[in-house]
Amino acid sequence: MTTLDALDASAPAALFESRRPALSVIAALLRNPLQAMPPEVYRERLVLARTGKRTSLYVCDPALIQEALTKQAGKLGKGDLIRKVLGPAIGEGLLTADGAHWRWQRQAVASGFQHERLLGFLPAMIAAAEATRERWQAASAPLDIGHEMMRTTFDIIVETMLSGAQALDVGKVEQAISDYLEPSNFMFIYNLFGAPDWLPYPGRGKARASTRYLRESLTGLVAQRRAQAPEHGDLLDMLLASADPETDRAMSDAEIVDNLLTFVTAGHETTALGLAWTFHLLAQNRDWEARVLDEIAGVTGGGPLRPAHIADLPLTKAVFQEAMRLYPPAPVITRQVEAPFALGGVPLEPGMVLYVPIHAVHRHERLWERPDVFDPSRFMGDAARGRHRYAYLPFGAGPRICIGSAFATMEAVAILAVLLPGLRLDPLPGKAPEPTLKITLRPKQPLLMSASPRG
Numbered sequence: 001m002t003t004l005d006a007l008d009a010s011a012p013a014a015l016f017e018s019r020r021p022a023l024s025v026i027a028a029l030l031r032n033p034l035q036a037m038p039p040e041v042y043r044e045r046l047v048l049a050r051t052g053k054r055t056s057l058y059v060c061d062p063a064l065i066q067e068a069l070t071k072q073a074g075k076l077g078k079g080d081l082i083r084k085v086l087g088p089a090i091g092e093g094l095l096t097a098d099g100a101h102w103r104w105q106r107q108a109v110a111s112g113f114q115h116e117r118l119l120g121f122l123p124a125m126i127a128a129a130e131a132t133r134e135r136w137q138a139a140s141a142p143l144d145i146g147h148e149m150m151r152t153t154f155d156i157i158v159e160t161m162l163s164g165a166q167a168l169d170v171g172k173v174e175q176a177i178s179d180y181l182e183p184s185n186f187m188f189i190y191n192l193f194g195a196p197d198w199l200p201y202p203g204r205g206k207a208r209a210s211t212r213y214l215r216e217s218l219t220g221l222v223a224q225r226r227a228q229a230p231e232h233g234d235l236l237d238m239l240l241a242s243a244d245p246e247t248d249r250a251m252s253d254a255e256i257v258d259n260l261l262t263f264v265t266a267g268h269e270t271t272a273l274g275l276a277w278t279f280h281l282l283a284q285n286r287d288w289e290a291r292v293l294d295e296i297a298g299v300t301g302g303g304p305l306r307p308a309h310i311a312d313l314p315l316t317k318a319v320f321q322e323a324m325r326l327y328p329p330a331p332v333i334t335r336q337v338e339a340p341f342a343l344g345g346v347p348l349e350p351g352m353v354l355y356v357p358i359h360a361v362h363r364h365e366r367l368w369e370r371p372d373v374f375d376p377s378r379f380m381g382d383a384a385r386g387r388h389r390y391a392y393l394p395f396g397a398g399p400r401i402c403i404g405s406a407f408a409t410m411e412a413v414a415i416l417a418v419l420l421p422g423l424r425l426d427p428l429p430g431k432a433p434e435p436t437l438k439i440t441l442r443p444k445q446p447l448l449m450s451a452s453p454r455g
Contacts, residue, residue, distance in 0.1 A: 014044070014045060014046070015046045015047075015048055015344070015345075015346055016038075016040050016044040016046065016047045016048070017047075017048045017049075018038035018040060018047055018048065018049040020038065020049070020051070022051055022052060025051050025192075026189055029185050029188050029189050029192075030185055030189070032434070032436045032437065032444070033184070033185050033188055033436075033437040033438075034331065034359065034435060034436060034437040034441070036188075037058065037332075037355075037357050037359075037360060038058060041058045041060055041357045041360035041364075042360045042363055042364055042365060042371075043364065043365050043366065044060060045059075045060055045061040045064065045344065046058070046059060046060070046061065046064070046343075046344050046346060047060070048346070051192055052192040052193035052194070053192070053193060053194040054191075054192050054352075054353055055351075055352050055353070056352065056353040056354070056355055057343070057346060057348065057352060057353070057354050057355070058355045058356075058357050058360075059343065059344075059354060059355070059356050060356075060357065060360055060361050060364055061344065062361070062367070062388035062389075062390035062391040063388065063390070064343055064344045065356050065361070065390045065393070065397065066388075066389075066390040066397070066398075067343060068335070068343055068354060068356070069333070069335075069356070069390075069397050069398030069399075069400070070397075070398045070399070072341050072343070073398055073399055073400075074339075075337065075338055075339040075340075075341050076335035076336065076337060076338060076354060077098045077099075077335065077336050077338045078096055078097075078098055078334070078335065078336070079334060079335060079336025079353060080191060080336060081188070081191045081334055081336070081353065082095075082096055082334055083096060084187060084190075084191055084197070085184055085187045085188070085191070085439065086439070088207075088208070088211055089180050089210075089211050089214065089261065089265065090258055090261040090262050090265065090266070091254065091255070091257070091258035091261070092255070092258055093105065093255070093258035093259040093260075093261065093262035094106060094109070094259060094262050094403065095262045095266055096258075096262075100246070102400075104244045104245060104246070105242075105251075105255075105259060106403065107245065108238065108239065108242035108243075108251070109235065109238060109239070109242075109259065109403065110403065111238070112161075112234075112235050112238050113403050113404060113406065113407060115406065118406055118407055118410055119307065121156075121160045121407070121410075121411075122307035122310060122410065122414060123307060124156060124159040124160050125156050125160075125410070125411050125414040125415070126305055126306075126307065126414050126418060127159075128152050128153075128155040128156045128159065128415075129152060129305075129414055129415040129417075129418035129419060130418055131152075131155070132148060132151070132152045132415070132418075132419065133418055133419055133422050133423065135148075136148070136419070136423055136451045137422070137423070137451075137453070139451060142428055142448045142449060142450050143425075143448065143449055143450070143451055144446040144447065144448055145276045145279050145280070145425070145446075145447040145448075145449050146272065146273065146276040146442070146443060146446060146447050147174065147446070148276075149271075149272035149273070149275040149276045149279075149415075150170070150174045150268065150269065150272040151170050151174070152272070152275075152415060153267075153268040153269075153271045153272045153275070153411065153415075154170045154173065154174070154264075154268045154272075155170070156268070156411055157263065157264055157267055157268045160234065160235075161234055161235035161236065161260075161263055161264075161267075162221065162234060162235065162236055162260070162264075163232040163233075163234045163236075168217060168221070172213065173214065173217075173264065175210075176210035176211075176213050176214050177210070177214075177265050177269060179203070179206040179207060179209070179210040180206075180207045180210040180211060180214075181438040181439050181440070181442075182203050182206070182207070182438065183201055183202060183203030183204060183206075183207055184438050184439050185438075186201035186202065186203070186204075187201075214261060214264075214265070215257055215261070218257045218260045218261060218264070219253060219257050221236070221260075222236070222240075222253050222256050222257060222260070223253070225237070225240060226240065226253075235260075235263065236256070236260065239251055239256045239259055239260070240256065263404070266330075267404055267407075267408075269329070269440055270329035270330055270408065270440060271329070271408040271411055271412060273327070273329040273440055273441060273442060274320060274323060274324045274327070274329050274394070274408070274412060275320070275323075275412055275415060275416070276443070276447050277323045277324075277326070277327035277435075277441075277443075278319060278320050278323035278412070278416065279425050279447070279449065280427065280433065280443075280447055280449075281319075281322075281323050281326065281374050282319065282420075282425075283425055283426060283427050283449065284374070284427075285374050288319060288374065288376060289420070291315060292315055292316050292319055292416070292420060293420060293421060295313060295314075295315045295316060296313065296316065296417050296420065296421055297421065299312045299313055300417075300421075305414065305417045305418050309417065310410060310413055310414055310417070313413055313417055314380065315376065315380070316413050316416050316417055317379070317409060317412075317413050318376040318377070318378075318379035318380050318384075319376045319416070320409065320412045320413065320416065321376070321378075321379040321392075321394070321409075322374060322375065322376040322378060322379060323374075324394035325362045325363075325368075325378070325392060325394070326362065326363070326372070326374060327435055327441055328358045328359055328362055328393070328394045328441060329394070329440050329441055330358065330394070330395075330396065330402075330439075330440060330441070331357070331358050331359035331437055331440075331441045332355055332356070332357055332358060332359070332437070333355065333356035333358060333393070333396055333397075334353065334354075334355055335353070335354045335355075335356075336351070336352070336353055336354070337349060337350050337351065337352045337353070337354060338350055356393065356397075358393045358394070359441065361391065361392075361393060362392065362393075362394075364391075367391050368391075395408070421454065422453065422454065423451045423452065423453060423454065424451070424452050424453075424454050425449040425450070425451055426449060426450050426452070427447075427448070427449050428448045428449065428450065433445060433447055
């Protein structure tokens with residue numbers, strides 16, 4: 001396997017300048033924003049693109065990604081694009097805040113994601129997966145696997161992070177998230193050309209209504225919990241009790257809602273998508289599925305999955321990791337330059353946008369052998385240890401790496417280990433699903449599969 005980290009990261013990197021016409025980029029954004037990235041990002045280290053009012057640098061070299069997101073992190077902000085696209089929905093929570101406001105919010109929730117605490121969530125994860133298995137066993141119609149995984153991970157979020165929030169309607173929440181993300185391609189285009197915020201676009205009304213529904217639902221939940229004693233010990237209790245260590249200021253209800261929305265939307269959506277793509281890939285690669293089934297049977301002895309089994313399922317974990325390599329749920333990291341610096345010999349000025357195209361990095365021809373082939377062995381043994389840590393970024397990287405990465409991985413392994421032994425999933429006839437970028441990497445058409453008992 002060749003790796004970009006073998007190159008001299010201190011030397012000026014070869015810079016490729018993309019010259020796609022603006023109309024071609026707009027057409028790609030309307031069709032599928034994933035295709036709007038310069039195609040060279042799958043083989044070059046640095047790609048510069050100028051479109052509309054934006055100059056963008058795509059960084060695909062792991063060593064340069066590391067430099068940008070760690071050493072130069074203080075000179076980069078989330079930027080206008082993230083604030084305009086995600087801000088109306090999730091305000092200034094962990095995902096969108098910058099600087100000191102981000103740091104103290106991160107500190108406020110960090111203890112909720114320590115390893116010992118995560119182990120305590122495993123029974124709830126297993127129970128939610130078992131409920132899904134029972135639902136699938138009773139199903140007669142094809143299953144929309146994406147929707148099914150949204151429902152399962154939502155149940156887990158509610159049980160582990162928002163105890164007593166069963167009144168939240170999973171169907172309405174899922175639809176609200178989809179309605180909000182659907183017109184995101186127009187948001188990309190408007191930001192690219194500096195269009196005014198008031199300019200309408202298709203789906204804007206639904207997106208605003210979905211935001212109102214989500215925020216009102218969680219605002220009611222926060223008000224209800226404030227009137228109770230802090231007895232649940234969940235994420236919401238932690239947010240209610242948190243305070244800025246420098247000012248001793250507590251979080252307002254709006255700030256708590258911002259963070260709850262971040263976890264409810266981004267948290268359950270990304271894991272659900274990673275699992276949906278995993279089931280799709282295993283249905284295309286039955287040899288790997290058989291090996292996973294053997295591992296699960298060997299660990300559980302053919303009995304029910306227990307929390308203690310999760311740590312002994314490295315291949316099941318590797319299968320999920322490989323699915324997130326091929327279909328990273330969050331396929332792009334976006335930053336805006338706030339102070340000048342040079343990266344790989346390329347000068348960056350304030351206002352420029354820096355992209356880490358995770359989908360391209362994960363399929364980069366100079367980073368991965370047979371990059372488009374499903375091969376979970378990449379995450380086993382020496383293959384995993386020998387790779388540059390910034391060549392694989394399903395949860396982001398640097399100080400802002402997803403705080404829920406260990407939670408999501410543990411959750412995914414538990415769900416796979418419960419569902420795979422009891423049921424075989426077969427895709428319905430038709431063309432292969434196309435991934436499309438709607439902030440997250442969703443299948444353009446539902447991933448419909450039929451479930452049948454294993455013989």
